Amino acid sequence: MSPGDKGEPGSSTGNYDEMQFMNTQISTAEDRITVRDAVIDLMRRLGIKKLFGNPGSTELPMLRDFPSDFQYVLGLQEAVVVGMADGYAQATGNASLVNLHSAAGVGNAMGNIFTAYKNRTPMIITAGQQARSILPFDPYLGSMQAAELPKPYVKWSIEPARAEDVPLALARAYHIAMQEPRGPVFVSIPVDDWDRPAERVELADVSSRVRPDPDGIDRIGAALDRCSRPAFVVGAAIDQAGAWDEIVLLAERHNARVYVAPMSARCSFPENHYLFGGFLPPMRERIVQALSGHDLVVVVGAPAFAYHVEGNGPHIPHGSALCQLVDDASVAASSPSGLSVVGNVCLGLADLLSRPQVSQRPAPEPRVALPRAEAEEVMSVAFALQTLAEARDPSHIVVEEAPSSRRTMQNYLPFTQRGTFFTMASGGLGYGMPAAVGVALASPGRKVIGLIGDGSSMYSIQALWSASQLGLPVTFVILNNGRYEALRDFALHFGFDKQDVVQGTALPDIDFVGLAKAMGCSGISVDRADILPNVLKEAFAEGRPNLVEIMVA
Structure with a gap:
């Protein structure tokens, strides 16, 4: 064998290998x-x-x-x-x-x-x-x-x-x-x-959903079949998982009253449905009171025990059983009692719906409608939100951060379509105004309403500028009561009297219309009930960001 056959330096084979190596290096570069x-x-x-x-x-x-x-x-x-x-x-x-x-x-x-x-x-x-x-x-x-x-x-x-x-x-x-x-x-x-x-990343295909344990689903299904007066408690994970239709069908199959979990950040059930039972407060005794008479409570997609203040006594009514279908193992682990099944909420509800249907129980009595809020010299929050509800289209998206007005909103501003309500699950302020901008950016052709308290708005008022620069169809509705009303309400829990001065809660002399105009948005302040409907309709019809300040009692 000649040296050239071995590919040694100077041979034709060696030159060929060296050229290939160099070409590879050039290609890699x-x-x-x-x-x-x-x-x-x-x-x-x-x-x-x-x-x-x-x-x-x-x-x-x-x-x-x-x-x-x-x-x-x-x-x-x-x-x-x-x-x-x-x-x-x-x-x-x-x-x-x-x-x-x-x-x-x-x-x-x-x-x-x-x-x-x-x-x-x-x-x-x-x-x-x-x-x-x-x-x-x-x-x-x-x-x-x-x-x-x-x-x-x-x-x-x-x-x-x-x-x-x-x-x-x-x-x-x-x-x-x-x-x-x-x-x-x-x-x-x-x-x-x-x-x-x-190097370029080879992207793995990773499933983001886990099907709940079939045995656990069967146990929840059997409990639903056995009970006489079930209640569902629903939360944000239903809307996040795209399980709106499934929860409505399951509630109708069992004629179960449906409540919204405390502090839920999304709309997860149509609030005009005959089975809708209202919103649970973040207080142990009042949750038990609201659920009294139900022999089975099925929590779906929510931390149902998100308390805001300490309480006493049981977590569910005496004689009731508790089942949970949640996507978070830590929520299941913190449950005070009952059966918890972890997995994707939509898949779990689909599995419950696939079970044979048992004879249907009678529907619960419908909720008693609240009386209409009437116009007064100084508008109430109830009147303002009732007017907003009548001025908006049900498909409009509301992003809310008005903590002191939330209970009133739940009574006078119903949400009936999926994906039309967002708020913060944390209780931290400064989310609502920029979140409304982000939702609008993700929802071309949809109207977005940022429903914000006067105190909350000042945590992230710069969002007005971003909305203006992006030209998004957002209407920021500021409920201006001139103070941190949520803190004044909460002070009563800590022993304050109604007439006591709560330090650091007054918010005088903020010019919201001026702030809006300075950041490129049109704005108007309203203190008369008779003109509010037209002001809101005109604002919602605009294709650019604007601000409506409503002076409320």
Whole structure:
């Protein structure tokens, strides 16, 4: 055998192998992409082409050569950014993508990150980080424990060990965010990672739904068959899982009264239905009182024991049995009694509907309708919301953050269609105004109404600017009672008298119309009951953002 046959240097075979190696290297160099390229490609394949942010220095390399088919949605403060992304994700059903500034920017956003966690909103939160090479020196704008900062209100948090791991971390983050119970995730990305070489992510196909245990479903079904007066308690997971039709059919099959769980953030049952029983308050004794007479309580898609104040006694009426179908194992684990089955709510309801139908029990008595609210010299909240209900179309979407008016809203502003109501499950303020912007961005052709208290609005008033810049058909309805009314109501629980002054609750001299106009929105203030209907109808007919301030008692 000649040296050439062995492929030694100088032989024809050796030259051929060397050329092939060089061609491979050239090809690899040509195909090499950066972390930025890999992330943009990943998001495009995930159907995520909007980036909600407020950029800082550590985020700028992410934005270089920003792709023309993507949209950067600017918020003027990080809490606004997360609120918009929350509304957008809830309305689309897909995870939203957020980019925050290092450390302080994440801190600014934490209130609405907490709300996104409680809302079960799928959201990928990225945050800038200082360059890896200077992190040992505690640099300016560095976040020394970046992955720890948003905990415990994210499902998963990481700062990848290497730049080339960033795309894979984001792919994993997406799957975790979308897995039920859904929620926000966090990825910290050093500023110098974006231009480092990386590989295109092979995207795994991961199911985000788990079918509930068949034996558990059979036990719930058997309990429904045996009982004489069942009640359903429904929550936000029904609307999130697309199980509106299934819960209506199941309630009708069993002629079960349907109540809404305390503090539920979505509309999960038509509130004009003959089986609708109303809203449970977040108080143990009053929940038991509302459910008295039912021998079986079936909770579907809700934490049914979300109390706001401490109480005493049983959690369900004496002699009642409790079953739960929920998508969150932690909710099941915290149940005080009964049977809990964990899995996708829509699949579980479909399995219950597939069981043989037993003889139907009589329907419960319909609810007694409340008397109409009458116009007075100073409008009541009840009259304002009754008028809003008559002025809006049932398909209009309402995003609410008016805590002191919520009980009144539940009586005078009914929701009868799926996907038409959103609020915060956390109790934290600053969500409603930006969430209305995000919902409108996700719902082209739909009218969105932001129903906001005067105190709540000031937590994220910058959302007016984003709505104006985006030209979205949002009407912000501000219920102005001149104070933090929810705190004044709650003070009674802690021993205040009605005539006592509660410090820090008065809110005089806020010019909401002036604020709206300064941020590019038209605005009008209304203090007369006779003109309110026309003002609201004209505002709802506009195709651009506007604000209506209603002066209420």
